[in-house]
Amino acid sequence: MLKGIATAPGIGIGPVYLLELKSGEEETGNSQLLYGPEEIQAELTRLEEALGRAKRDLEELADKTRRDISEAEAGIFKAHILMLTDPTFIAGVKEKIQVEKKNAARAVEEVAEAIAGSFAALDDDLFRERAADIRDVAGRLVAKLTTRMRPAREVPPGAIIVAGELTPSQTAGFSRDTVAGIATETGGTTCHTAIVARALGIPAVLGVRGLLDQARAGDTAIIDGSSGAVYLNPGSELLEEYKKKKVTLEAGRLNIKCTGPARTRDGRQIELVANIRKAAEVKIALEHGAEGVGLFRTEFLFMNREEPPGEEEQFQAYQEVVAAFQGQPVVVRTLDVGGDKPLPYLNQGHDENPFLGLRGLRLCLTRQEIFKTQLKALLRAALYGNLRIMFPMVTALEEIREAKKIMAEARLELEASGLAVSRVETGMMIEVPAAALMADILAREVDFFSIGTNDLAQYTLAVDRGNERVTGMYDACHPAVLKLIDVTVKAAHRYGKWVGLCGELGSEIQAAPLLVGLGLDEISMSPVFIPPMKEAINKIAYHEARKLVRRLLELPGPQEVRAALSEFT
Incomplete structure (x- = not known):
């Protein structure tokens, strides 16, 4: 048994497929x-x-x-x-x-x-x-x-993927219908590989030290994505035990009802929406009761290719998702690359610290031809449903104003070509402490906020969320992070704007009282977490959760916050 970091829940059982082969x-x-x-x-x-x-x-x-x-x-x-x-x-x-x-x-x-x-x-x-x-x-x-690196298409059905590390684009090439589980030597709970695995519903354990030294192609393996355990060549008793656990777990998920809204005992309703990467994931989101999309990660349209997608290709992808949700909100995040998601054809250059460099909206404002093409495709797709546009990695008011100016130009160019364009809600992500602290100013410029707790925690705590050496110091439940969320929600509501949350904290069922008590209007998560989160919220009283949050904000650290949440539930 090897121990790693539990990053995507579920149990996977199957033969080991080594994704990396050393050449002679x-x-x-x-x-x-x-x-x-x-x-x-x-x-x-x-x-x-x-x-x-x-x-x-x-x-x-x-x-x-x-x-x-x-x-x-x-x-x-x-x-x-x-x-x-x-x-x-x-x-x-x-x-x-x-x-x-x-x-x-x-x-x-x-x-x-x-x-x-x-x-x-x-x-x-x-x-x-x-x-x-x-x-x-x-x-x-x-x-x-x-x-x-062996291509994803060669993976036999039911295999356990074993690798030193996986990029988000490699992980995106897998399917839950063919891949039983993922285990890697590097990575943590909030790296993009983990996020994609959760979105696909594939059990995953990352940060497993010594994995490549122990695993052999064809070995039988068990991946426990909830405990972080990886078993290689388990005995017959352990194998049977986990087969039963897997059946019980999957049956339990199917029994959780997805119908009806998430509403607290005292009547506060919260929208539960899905994080998706492409149109193919819409079916999964709807099956799990999503009331829309809170985060459409458009960067995956731009990956694994030699040049960026054109306006028509993007329009088709956005239009398909928007139409499928039949009037329910679809929040689309504009291109968010940089950091651990480089695109070679953009010639982004070298950043000594990519997470503090040219990424997100900063990059788009320097590559306006690509940015405007995306905005045109989004504005066209908005005619087919309730599409909302969201800008990532915003630090300053000037960035939002510049982005809105480019969007206005895109609108005028579409209208000049004879296309009618309806008004689209425009929002921004709160991922940087500076943005949270300036939320009262920024709220006057946008229609909504969406809080990205993954990066907000990373930047607040000065911890690289993809570095397993400091993973233990990363926790979105840190009171410093929670105070920034609280400030953001209050500022937005002061100006009548709604606030969502689309970070991985939104997938933590134990954190449901915290998410409710912070006053969030919307929570976006991997689709598989929507049913249990809905069930948890339906058992909570909003007024009690508010009292809990006031107490949590005064606690000294994340361990105390999580202990208080455990007591509450």
């Missing part, structure tokens, strides 16, 4: 050339992913060396990180891929050797040592590049 020396492909723009783009994407993985490895080594030896020795790996992120080195590798059409591993080797050779030729011991460091870093990167 003869299979590295270093003599192969690339053919066509599709292969070149795929190689650039592999390079970016390998750079990220190699950097994280070096950061862990530096941290371990600092703890076990000294700060001075840790400096060796810090220097290696600088080499790995050197713009000249990366530009040279990309040029070889794009111009000379060499694969990423070969390009890294050639560029690194050219740099190392120039240092080694100098008559200075320090420079010769630097040449050895360059070769060391390049070797680490090549090792990442010569790990072959």
